[in-house]
Amino acid sequence: MSAELDSELRADFLNESRDLMERLGEQLVELERQPKDKELLNAVFRGFHTIKGGAGFFALDPVVHLCTRRRMSSTRCAASASRSMPN
Numbered sequence: 001m002s003a004e005l006d007s008e009l010r011a012d013f014l015n016e017s018r019d020l021m022e023r024l025g026e027q028l029v030e031l032e033r034q035p036k037d038k039e040l041l042n043a044v045f046r047g048f049h050t051i052k053g054g055a056g057f058f059a060l061d062p063v064v065h066l067c068t069r070r071r072m073s074s075t076r077c078a079a080s081a082s083r084s085m086p087n
Contacts, residue, residue: 009058010058013054013055013057013058016050016054017051017054017055020047020050020051021051023047024044024047024048027040027043027044027047028044031044048067048068048070049067051063051067052064052067052068055067
């Protein structure tokens, strides 16, 4: 891969990740309010998964690890809250 293409891909990844992180912040707050919202939980999962995939492509292992942990944590928290809340 040429240095120019690598630089362009990294810039795209950083811009997309920045947007996704902003959206994830909002979605996680909303998920605390609505833990039974499966569509919202899936959106959070997809956001972390997208960032993780790009980070893996660039061998950014700490980011991959962080996304995996946050994704799993969000899923567990939502599942726990969903079980404890009345229908």
